[in-house]
Amino acid sequence: MLVFATGGTIGMHQTDSGLAPDPDFPEVLDRLVSGICAPLGIDARINHLLPAIDSANADAETAPRIARAISARVRTHRPRGVVILHGTDTLAYTAARIAFELSGLGSPVVVTGSQLPHGAGGTDAADNLSLAIRAAVRAAPSAPVSIAFGGSILPAVRAAKHDAVSLTAFRAERALAPGGVGIPAAPSTEDAPAAPARVLSFRFTPAVTAEDLRAAVGAGPDGLVLECYGSGNAPVARPGMLGTLRELCATLPVVAITQCATGGVDLTRYAVGRELAAAGVIDGSDLTVEAATAKLGFLLDRGHRGEDLRVAMERNLVGERA
Numbered sequence: 001m002l003v004f005a006t007g008g009t010i011g012m013h014q015t016d017s018g019l020a021p022d023p024d025f026p027e028v029l030d031r032l033v034s035g036i037c038a039p040l041g042i043d044a045r046i047n048h049l050l051p052a053i054d055s056a057n058a059d060a061e062t063a064p065r066i067a068r069a070i071s072a073r074v075r076t077h078r079p080r081g082v083v084i085l086h087g088t089d090t091l092a093y094t095a096a097r098i099a100f101e102l103s104g105l106g107s108p109v110v111v112t113g114s115q116l117p118h119g120a121g122g123t124d125a126a127d128n129l130s131l132a133i134r135a136a137v138r139a140a141p142s143a144p145v146s147i148a149f150g151g152s153i154l155p156a157v158r159a160a161k162h163d164a165v166s167l168t169a170f171r172a173e174r175a176l177a178p179g180g181v182g183i184p185a186a187p188s189t190e191d192a193p194a195a196p197a198r199v200l201s202f203r204f205t206p207a208v209t210a211e212d213l214r215a216a217v218g219a220g221p222d223g224l225v226l227e228c229y230g231s232g233n234a235p236v237a238r239p240g241m242l243g244t245l246r247e248l249c250a251t252l253p254v255v256a257i258t259q260c261a262t263g264g265v266d267l268t269r270y271a272v273g274r275e276l277a278a279a280g281v282i283d284g285s286d287l288t289v290e291a292a293t294a295k296l297g298f299l300l301d302r303g304h305r306g307e308d309l310r311v312a313m314e315r316n317l318v319g320e321r322a
Contacts, residue, residue: 001044001133002079002107003033006066007052008087010114010125019117021052028118029085036130040137045077055087055094055113060196060297063094067101074107081136082109083129083148088161088169091147095156096294096320099145103183103318108139111156112148115167124150124167144176144319157291157320173261174286176319184312187303197222197300199293203259204228210240217248223296224254225289226281232256232265232273242275249280253300253309257284257292264322282313285321295320 005011011029013022022028029046037044049069053062070082082105086094095111102109112132114125132148139146145156150168155176163169200221202213217224228234234256236242248254256265256276264286267273277283284292299312316322 001033001037001042001136002070002073002077002082003029003044003046003085003133004049004066004070004073004082005029005046005052005085006049006055006087008055008085008091008113009117010085010087010129011052012117013119014117022117022119025118032118032126032129033133036126036133040134042080042137044133045073045079047073053087055090058087058090058094060198062090063097063294064101064196064301066094067098070098070102070109071105074105079107081133081139082107083132083136084109084111085129086111086113088113088115088149092156092159092161092170092288092290093294095145095147095159096288096290097298099156099318099320100183100295100298102145104142106141108136108141108143109145110136110139110148110153111145115165115169127151155319157294157318158288160288160290174288174322177286177316177322178319180316180319183317184304184315187305187308197297199223199225199297199300201225201227201289201293204234206235208235208238210238210244213241213244213248217252221252222300223252223293224248225284225292225296226254226256226276227259227289228256228265228276229259231258231263231269232267232276232283233270234272234276236272236275242279245276245279245281253282253296253313254280255282255284255287255292255296255313257287257289262286282310284313287321291320 011025158172
């Protein structure tokens with residue numbers, strides 16, 4: 001079993017300045033992992049990402065970097081399974097991206113963390129770690145990337161953090177979609193950016209103006225996820241909004257998802273949705289915001305562009321969308 005620690009609350013302890021990384025955590029983790037793995041009759045190898053990541057500071061490079069490190073270690077050591085420890089703030093974003101990056105890895109990957117530090121009273125650290133290791137041991141080599149947390153095993157491309165305090169912090173409102181076609185081949189003519197693609201999200205609210213939308217992309221992101229009302233509605237009658245959307249779609253991919261916890265976008269249902277589609281917005285179906293940003297960033301980093309990108313975004317690759 002490969003356990004790959006990247007940082008997060010699980011490896012912290014209380015200081016006078018609040019929670020901070022515990023310098024003794026490597027030894028603590030070794031004891032925890034040994035205590036879980038020994039009764040199962042499996043060996044464990046523990047690696048630590050250096051420097052450890054405060055998950056609130058995760059950026060566009062974080063998940064791809066973790067995926068590269070895991071891929072290299074799996075090629076070398078051929079583990080039965082992989083467990084990744086990660087901070088909970090952006091765990092769902094990283095797990096969703098890793099689900100695309102490591103599809104077909106040949107070793108099941110499970111992501112976990114904890115709401116409380118390893119040494120705190122009532123901590124969930126050991127329970128979540130045990131759940132993740134046992135899930136990885138039992139999973140088939142082709143199993144999709146999952147999240148183990150609070151007693152549940154959740155599909156990474158469907159999960160979101162929904163509670164800032166509860167030990168059952170993550171949930172998946174949507175089941176893993178069947179019929180994933182797999183990761184498409186990378187374009188033969190590489191057009192990947194020099195730096196990882198930055199994908200932002202923008203949430204429509206009643207006060208939003210076209211100027212707000214334009215300002216949201218002022219720093220030049222590579223892709224945009226629109227969090228729309230209901231089944232894909234947006235305030236397109238607002239002065240300048242539709243024209244702004246057309247301009248944006250001409251320069252970067254824009255994907256529409258729903259703000260609702262369940263259901264999804266259908267840009268053919270309402271006239272407003274049809275206007276979004278005509279402007280060039282991509283139908284994100286029932287993608288979560290975590291999966292939408294992860295998938296769009298992954299495809300952009302592989303060099304997918306234009307119609308090729310649209311087709312891939314509108315297909316179910318690894319169970320992320322209906």
